[in-house]
Amino acid sequence: MIQLEQISKSFGKQEVLQSIDLQVKKGEVVVILGPSGSGKTTLLRCINYLEKPDAGQITIGDLKVDTKHPTKKEIHALRQQTAMVFQQYNLFKHKTALENVMEGLTIVRKMPKDKARTISIQVLEKVGLGNKLDHYPVQLSGGQQQRVGIARALALNPEVILFDEPTSALDPELVGEVLSVIRKIAKEGITMIVVTHEMDFARDVANHVVFMDGGLVVEEGTPEEIFQRPKEERTRQFLSRITPQATYSI
Amino acid sequence: MTLDPSFMWTAFLSLFKALPTTLMITFVSVICGLFIGTVVALCRIYRIPGLSQLSTAYVTFIRGTPMLMHLLIIYFGLPILIDSLAAKWEWSFTSASIPLIGFVFIAFSITAGAYMSEVVRAGIVAVDRGQIEAAHSIGMTTPQALRRIVLPQALAVSLPNLSNSVIGMLHGSTLAYTISVVEINAQALVVAANNWKYFEAYIAAAVLFWGLTLLIERGSGWLEKRLNAYHRGGVM
Ligand SMILES: Nc1ncnc2c1ncn2[C@@H]1O[C@H](COP(=O)(O)OP(=O)(O)OP(=O)(O)O)[C@@H](O)[C@H]1O
Ligand SMILES: [Mg+2]
DSSP states (O other): OEEEEEEEEEETTEEEEEEEEEEEOTTOEEEEEOOTTSSHHHHHHHHTTSSOOSEEEEEETTEEEETTSOOHHHHHHHHHHEEEEOTTOOOOTTSOHHHHHHHIIIIISOOOHHHHHHHHHHHHHHTTOTTOTTOOGGGSOHHHHHHHHHHHHHHTOOSEEEEESTTTTSOHHHHHHHHHHHHHHHHTTOOEEEEOSOHHHHHHHOSEEEEEETTEEEEEEOHHHHHHSOOSHHHHHHHHHHOTHHHHOO | OOOOHHHHHHHHHHHTTTHHHHHHHHHHHHHHHHHHHHHHHHHHHTTOTTHHHHHHHHHHHHHTSOHHHHHHHHHHHHHHHHHHHHHHHTOSOOGGGSOHHHHHHHHHHHHHHHHHHHHHHHHHHHSOHHHHHHHHHTTOOHHHHIIIIIHHHHHHHHHHHHHHHHHHHHHHGGGGGGGTOOOHHHHHHHHHHHHTOHHHHHHHHHHHHHHHHHHHHHHHHHHHHHHTHHHHTTOO
16 A cells, blocks of 8 residues: 655645645555646655655555655665656666666665576567567657556566656657556556546546646545536536547537 | 888887887876866866865976976976885885886876866866756765766867877877987887888887877767757757
């Protein structure tokens, strides 16, 4: 289980996260929605300490970290328990798809090379890239790069995978292949926190939906609650703005 | 005075005797310089208190003074330092047991370190932030991320500038003759003095340096192609 308590973060004078609480149960897929600038990325980055929260507590399994005074060990442990899929993929440019996935296993997990290779190949096959093992990132399409990014996270078998708008840098025709991979691993019971603007996908994959605005959790609930019966005006406004497709679909 | 081509050839061949010394000076100063340069660049980028200021002072001083001065200061200064320390601590070691070329290695490593730190720093800064974040996100420590992810990419980016530094150090190695180390330049002088044919001897030396420089450029071009295959996708 993952628990965030009163996570706060400011950039200069701007309070980007105002005492955020969030609970994620094991195997759950939590989708975070919200307008641009609401702090979604910052929240995800605080969970693995890519961004240093000003205050609050993060609990992942047995690991409890007071984010104000973490030790180096605790930060390292947080990062080992989590993995992240980036909007811009951030694959290691000088490494092949296979090496990208193996890197965490051999260097962080200290796994023997041949075992790491076997696992990495399995995971890359799972994301449909068994035939691209020796390709460098530049030789892959955006969709393929992002699937390597997912494989890199997945191979580590972390407590939770954090997705920050995994499809928003992609050409529209490549979005589907990435979403279907995420759907597939969601069904396998991997705990995930996903920031996305893909509403159909969110509805489909989420167990729990969180709506953020202005650094606050405005509303949260099941997908039905949020999408069909939003209580808050701000949620309603956001959803009507972001899902206008229904009005002009044929 | 007429040109004596056959003597030029004789001189050229005799210069090869000094080639290992020149290569050794270049190699040692470049390798040590790369190491010093990387450490210094990291101290400055990560603004490590104390070390960062020290590094900046080192870089600006060395880059602000001629390479010949570094050699002379080390050559004359280091023995004083060592011998006074030796007297104080009663070491059996004295500066007399340092071979001449040792001073050259030390001085030119210090020179190369300052120049290369700028090159390495530019390379590190050119690496996308997302790379180190991704490394952290899979649980790497910062030293692991630097060693495995950032530095290899930074070096690949810096390769053209590094090869210029190597060429600079190769040419600079000729200054070693001032403290009587017989590298190519000094060897040319020796050959020439025996026959009073300075012009031929120096032309031969110039040709040899030119050849070495071309080799370095070729080598770095080849290495660049290999290392940066991932940049162009190896499609070209
Ligand atoms: N490193 C930073 N320095 C200063 N301000 C920042 C930094 N990172 C984010 N911000 C600010 O914090 C606010 C929240 O940013 P964040 O990226 O978390 O929003 P978001 O919800 O992910 O938005 P989007 O949907 O556009 O990705 C924004 O106003 C942004 O300008
Ligand atoms: Mg964002």
